[in-house]
Amino acid sequence: SLKEEIDILLTDFKKTRESLQQIESTYRQKTDRLNQLEQQLNRAQAKRQSLIEMQENYAGYFAGVKAVMTAKNKLNGIVGTVADLMDVPVDYTEAIDVVLGAASQFIVVEDEKAGRDAIQYLKQRKAGRATFLPLTTIKGRSVAQRLIEQARDIDGFIGIASDLIQFDQKVAQVMANLLGATIVARDLTSANAIAKAVNYSVRVVSLEGDVMNAGGSMTGGGGKRSSNAHLFSQKKEEKALRIEIDELEKTLAIRQNERAQEESERKELSEKLETLRSEGEDKRLAEKQLENEVSQLSDTFKRLEREKKGLQFEMDEATGEEHSLTQQLSDVQKKRQQADNQLNRLKEEMDQLSSEKEDRQAKQQELEKEREAILNEWNEARELLASSRSKKESISSQISQVQNIIMHTEEELAELKQGEEIESKEDLTERLSELTEENDRLKDSERSLKASQTELDQMVTELEETIHSLQDRRSNLTEEKNQLDIATSRLDVSIDHLLEYLSEEYAISYEEAKLNQPDDLDREATQKRVKLLKRGIEELGPVNLNAIDEYERVNERHEFLAEQQKDLLEAKESLYDTMEQMDSEVKKRFYETFSQVKEQFAIVFPRMFGGGKAELRLTDPDNLLESGVEIAAQPPGKKLQSLSLLSGGERALTALSLLFAIIEVRPIPFCILDEAEAALDETNVARFGRYLHNFADDTQFIVITHRKGTMEEADSLYGVTMREKGVSKLVSVHLQDVEETVEQT
Secondary structure, eight states: OHHHHHHHHHHHHHHHHHHHHHHHHHHHHHHHHHHHHHHHHHHHHHHHHHHHHHHHHTTTSOHHHHHHHHTTTTSSSEEEEHHHHEEOOGGGHHHHHHHHGGGGGOEEESSHHHHHHHHHHHHHHTOOOOOEEETTTOOOOOOOHHHHHHHHTSTTEEEEGGGSSEEOGGGHHHHHHHHTTEEEESSHHHHHHHHHHTTTOSEEEETTSOEEOTTSOEEOOOOSOOTHHHHHHHHHHHHHHHHHHHHHHHHHHHHHHHHHHHHHHHHHHHHHHHHHHHHHHHHHHHHHHHHHHHHHHHHHHHHHHHHHHHHHHHHHHHHTTHHHHHHHHHHHHHHHHHHHHHHHHHHHHHHHHHHHHHHHHHHHHHHHHHHHHHHHHHHHHHHHHHHHHHHHHHHHHHHHHHHHHHHHHHHHHHHHHHOSSOOOHHHHHHHHHHHHHHHHHHHHHHHHHHHHHHHHHHHHHHHHHHHHHHHHHHHHHHHHHHHHHHHHHHHHHHHHHHHHHHHHHHOOOHHHHHHHOOTTOOHHHHHHHHHHHHHHHHHHOSOOTTHHHHHHHHHHHHHHHHHHHHHHHHHHHHHHHHHHHHHHHHHHHHHHHHHHHHHHHHHHHHHHHTSOEEEEEESOTTOTTTOOEEEEEEOTTSOOEEGGGSOHHHHHHHHHHHHHHHHHHSOOSEEEEESTTTTSOHHHHHHHHHHHGGGTTTOEEEEEOOOHHHHHTOSEEEEEEEEETTEEEEEEEEHHHHHHHHHHO
16 A cells, blocks of 8 residues: 555665665764874874974074085085984983983084085174084094993993994994993983992983983983984984874775765765655655545544534533423424425425326316317207207297188188088088098197197207206316316426426436435435535535635645755754754863863962962853853962952963963963963062973963063073164074083083
8 A cells, every 4th residue: 555655665765864874974984084084194294394394494403503504505525413313212312312412413524624614604604603523533432341241230221322323334433422432221320320330430321311420420300301302303203204194195095995985875875865755755745645635534524523513512502491492393303204204295296297297188188079079069959959949930830820720710610600601511511520620630730749849848958958067067177177287387387396496405306316316215314414514515605616726736835835844844853953962062071171171270270379279160050051160269368259359460370370271181282372471470470481391292382471581481582683773683592502502511
């Protein structure tokens, strides 16, 4: 299914993303290591370049030595300085430096002429002084083998100084001259024992630089480190840096190849991740469409649920009125049942109306036929009546004629009775018989005619009654036909009304309703559902014909914004996670560093002030990211108070104490101080200058100052002077070289 496909894609996507995150984490780590290697390589290259430049510029050498060595291409026979011509192991640097002293800057030349030319060069340019060691005149010195054997038996014996260094055999005599008569011991105690064993006849130096001079005098102590020691180590350090640079370059190339492989894998996984993301978005879009459909159904369900709740609420409200509305509810149910019955009856009538209509039409046709038959009978009766009346008139006329004849006959009889001529009795009797017969015959005819007339009168009466009956029946049939026409019209109107109602209310035709009507239809439940659906349709309001297009546009915009929102939320969560990690790391590092600085500050402060105490406090320990730092200081002889209540000099010295505490925790290679001690008195200035020497091994300080105490503690002074008006010149003084020159003098 779509859900399973999305789950599979999501699982694959998560695994790929986890793999990508692991590779990216590894990639970042390797990139960080690579950057560290590059930084380390750059530092090593910069340091090596600095050493090369220092060697080329002869930094740290006396002015005269520097002038000769920078011009060695112009001068003939310059071999090099003693420090350049020897390779001193690190363990022996201090001892060799003490033994040689300023001799480490002596210049070795091919012969005396080369030395003279170099001296002349210095004089001409007033560039300073230098000591030259011609290879043709310098002879080596050595310790007697017997003394060496005696010294070797003493614990702590290391060897002859000239044997502990490496040099070209060309300058062997020079090295033997300078170091061949010096024994190197492990420490001062061993040096004392060896000097005593050789009867104080040779110089013995310890690895720490303590010297047992020939004759028994001792030289030693602690102080500033001689700058000559750097001269011995520069070449070795440059060589070590060159080896280190080669190794770093090889390691860097390997790391770069590894990072390139990681980048390739990272790119492949990113492409795969993007492909999975695209497929997932397509699937998610399909799922979204399904969800929209489900959401629509859910909305419909929720709406129906709301309606249900509304109805339930109404039902709950109606519960209190249940007793008073029971009869009304019963009436409503009856009316509803009647309406249902009426609807069913109407449907049944609708089913029967067509057949009834046809039956009535057939009946009407039969009535029409019967009407025509009756009409024909009526016409025939009228004709018969007319014929009877004509026959009656004819009979009446005959009766009149007979009566006239009878009257005429009677008159003739009377005349005959009264006539003058009397006929014979037989003639009269015969005549009378004839007339009597005629009279009887006529009377019989009259009676027959009267009987016929009576029959005709009865027939006419019957015909008239039949006609009246047929007319009544015709009227009844006409009225019945009219009633059927009216009923048919009413049924047609009712059918049209029902069809229109069915179409308007249910949007279906009679045929569709008849076909789709289920056999087991629950009319009450269906009517409730129809009512709810009608109410829902009414709540939907008017139909928007552009709703589909508008929905697609809004849905597309919604999905785009939803995706953007999701990406932004993911980015937001990622940023919050990163910020939380950074805040956690910052808190951790800040607290660790603050604790270390606080501890060192408590140590440095009494050293700088010669007593007292001080501490650092957090203004809000529970909120390290926004907490401030307060300084509570108690100089000697004062109470513990905040920094703002101290004097200007005390505040300055407290700030310097905090600076030195930070440097103790996080040493730095280079530091510039601009008149930092300007507010201090002379005592504290001297203490400040001396304290700077504690960092001399790790940090180089450049101090801009006008205070004499600070200048006295410096190794080198740089200033600007104006010997001639309008012409300024940079002046440098190496105080350590001056001290060593004074000591040798």
